[in-house]
Amino acid sequence: MITTKGLLIGYKQQMLVAVDDLQLTPGVYILIGKNGSGKSTFLKTLTGSLPVVSGTISLYDHSIHALSESERPKKIAFVQTQFPVVDFLQVKEYIALGRSPHTAFFGKLNQHDKEMVEQALNSLGIQQLAERFTNELSDGERQMVAIARTFAQGTDIIALDEPTAFLDYQNKTEIVKKLMELGKSHDKFIILSSHDIDQSVASGADFLVVDSRERRLSHLPAGTFKENLISRAFSDY
Amino acid sequence: MSLSSRNRIFLLALVILLPVVAIWHLFSGQIDIDGGTFLSALTDFQDSELKHVVVWELRIPRMLTALIAGAGLSVAGLLMQTLFNNPLAGPYVLGINSGASLFVALAIMAGIPVLSSDLGIVANALIGAFLFGLIIVFFSSVVRQQISLLLIGLMLGSFTGAIVSLLQSASGLEELKLFTLWTLGSLQAVTLDQLPIFFAAFSITILGAFLVVKPLNLLVLGASEASLLGVRIKQVRLVIILITAVITGVVTAFCGPIAFVGLAVPNLIRIVMKTQSHGSLILGSLLTGAIFLLVCDILIQSVESEFALPINALTSIIGAPFVILLVLRRLR
Numbered sequence: 001m002i003t004t005k006g007l008l009i010g011y012k013q014q015m016l017v018a019v020d021d022l023q024l025t026p027g028v029y030i031l032i033g034k035n036g037s038g039k040s041t042f043l044k045t046l047t048g049s050l051p052v053v054s055g056t057i058s059l060y061d062h063s064i065h066a067l068s069e070s071e072r073p074k075k076i077a078f079v080q081t082q083f084p085v086v087d088f089l090q091v092k093e094y095i096a097l098g099r100s101p102h103t104a105f106f107g108k109l110n111q112h113d114k115e116m117v118e119q120a121l122n123s124l125g126i127q128q129l130a131e132r133f134t135n136e137l138s139d140g141e142r143q144m145v146a147i148a149r150t151f152a153q154g155t156d157i158i159a160l161d162e163p164t165a166f167l168d169y170q171n172k173t174e175i176v177k178k179l180m181e182l183g184k185s186h187d188k189f190i191i192l193s194s195h196d197i198d199q200s201v202a203s204g205a206d207f208l209v210v211d212s213r214e215r216r217l218s219h220l221p222a223g224t225f226k227e228n229l230i231s232r233a234f235s236d237y
Numbered sequence: 238m239s240l241s242s243r244n245r246i247f248l249l250a251l252v253i254l255l256p257v258v259a260i261w262h263l264f265s266g267q268i269d270i271d272g273g274t275f276l277s278a279l280t281d282f283q284d285s286e287l288k289h290v291v292v293w294e295l296r297i298p299r300m301l302t303a304l305i306a307g308a309g310l311s312v313a314g315l316l317m318q319t320l321f322n323n324p325l326a327g328p329y330v331l332g333i334n335s336g337a338s339l340f341v342a343l344a345i346m347a348g349i350p351v352l353s354s355d356l357g358i359v360a361n362a363l364i365g366a367f368l369f370g371l372i373i374v375f376f377s378s379v380v381r382q383q384i385s386l387l388l389i390g391l392m393l394g395s396f397t398g399a400i401v402s403l404l405q406s407a408s409g410l411e412e413l414k415l416f417t418l419w420t421l422g423s424l425q426a427v428t429l430d431q432l433p434i435f436f437a438a439f440s441i442t443i444l445g446a447f448l449v450v451k452p453l454n455l456l457v458l459g460a461s462e463a464s465l466l467g468v469r470i471k472q473v474r475l476v477i478i479l480i481t482a483v484i485t486g487v488v489t490a491f492c493g494p495i496a497f498v499g500l501a502v503p504n505l506i507r508i509v510m511k512t513q514s515h516g517s518l519i520l521g522s523l524l525t526g527a528i529f530l531l532v533c534d535i536l537i538q539s540v541e542s543e544f545a546l547p548i549n550a551l552t553s554i555i556g557a558p559f560v561i562l563l564v565l566r567r568l569r
Contacts, residue, residue: 049465073467080465084458089513090240100455101467106516107451131240133511153466 007055028183033210073101077150098152140171251524311526314499327500332393336369362490370482421547422493497556
């Protein structure tokens with residue numbers, strides 16, 4: 001369970017967005033809002049890289065912001081919009097880096113780590129990419145690989161900042177479908193931001209909507225009508 | 238064959254090649270020394286024997302100097318390139334060598350005996366290198382962006398370069414010659430009893446590099462990804478800069494600024510080994526750097542009867558075209 005209490009988020013103590021007191025169960029949540037409405041701010045706060053202005057976010061009753069720098073990446077994974085472009089980095093090497101919060105001082109993989117990498121490849125159905133170099137992947141493949149990395153990381157929370165931003169229609173659908181599938185079969189909180197309202201509605205995921213006029217983030221269930229989402233997220237249009 | 242087993246064979250080949258090149262280096266030079274004489278110099282040293290003295294006073298220190306300088310600069314270059322996420326970074330980009338140059342110039346040409354000791358030039362270069370190393374460490378704790386640090390390093394270089402030019406235009410012929418000779422670089426300046434300093438700096442470099450292998454592997458993803466995966470960026474940055482200052486400072490102090498080794502070797506190794514696993518990259522750079530500088534020095538010694546070819550010139554002649562190739566390859 002992810003719970004928030006009296007949460008205010010923003011930069012440099014400047015209040016941007018008030019968050020409803022949330023009680024989220026494992027599953028997929030799509031974060032919707034205008035540009036600059038605070039989607040990224042919410043994701044950064046949720047992943048602990050930005051401090052809260054006030055209030056708390058807890059994961060199973062433990063405050064996310066009380067986690068130490070070395071504990072946090074064991075619980076929370078974050079996929080940034082841009083996949084890091086690196087020469088000579090094989091997909092399996094990249095996914096194995098997801099194990100680094102768990103490995104010892106020299107980062108050597110033990111049997112369990114290797115199994116986690118293998119499982120991550122299997123969960124995403126991308127075994128055939130294992131030996132490829134990451135800079136030779138298509139945009140769609142990159143997102144799959146980045147998600148596989150978070151699975152190897154074995155975290156409860158996976159936050160993704162606009163994972164479908166650079167994808168064509170088919171890849172977009174495929175990524176969202178995959179995330180829904182994974183959300184159902186694993187006990188994880190998958191939270192992604194998106195611009196694509198149509199696709200988000202079709203996905204069957206729950207919504208986190210930032211109302212830009214009220215500066216408030218609320219949880220809306222799956223099946224919420226598109227008009228309702230649009231009127232909240234884009235109310236001042 | 239998988240990449241990792243191919244790389245193991247590559248590393249093994251380097252491990253075998255290094256002693257071969259090192260021994261070849263020991264037997265190159267103006268004075269012919271046969272194997273028997275060499276062995277007796279090692280086992281039964283006579284200080285009346287000229288050849289025995291040559292072995293101990295010239296050959297062995299010069300070989301170890303080349304080996305350590307090549308290996309150390311290459312590892313430092315590798316760390317810098319990963320830290321700054323930039324293949325054109327190297328041990329000299331942070332202005333550490335500029336510090337050494339400035340202090341040597343001040344001592345020789347401005348007549349300011351910053352530190353007068355038996356070591357002379359070496360002591361001044363060391364102080365300069367460490368002082369500039371400290372400046373960079375200070376800036377690294379202030380600035381957030383890696384690129385700003387690179388720019389500060391470059392500016393420090395231009396700034397000291399200008400001061401050195403001023404000093405040069407105002408100084409006499411003798412001083413000018415002495416300074417120029419130092420900048421040309423040489424591997425024969427280290428004496429047997431100075432070698433422990435070299436070994437110490439080298440040990441710090443190799444030990445330190447292996448201590449940060451895990452953060453290095455994550456840093457290739459960029460600083461923000463690395464910190465999301467638990468890397469303490471500022472700490473790691475400090476360790477890497479300290480290592481670089483120590484090895485670059487010591488090598489520059491004794492041998493002058495040896496260009497391009499630290500830039501070219503790690504790039505070559507990444508291209509050959511096709512991995513970002515820094516345990517392998519450190520080993521590869523270390524061995525290749527040592528072999529590269531030993532071979533350069535063997536070349537130098539083979540033409541030494543005709544004219545003295547400075548090591549810095551040779552490494553630049555080989556290194557600069559390689560870096561251009563590298564840039565072209567990336568643009569394609």
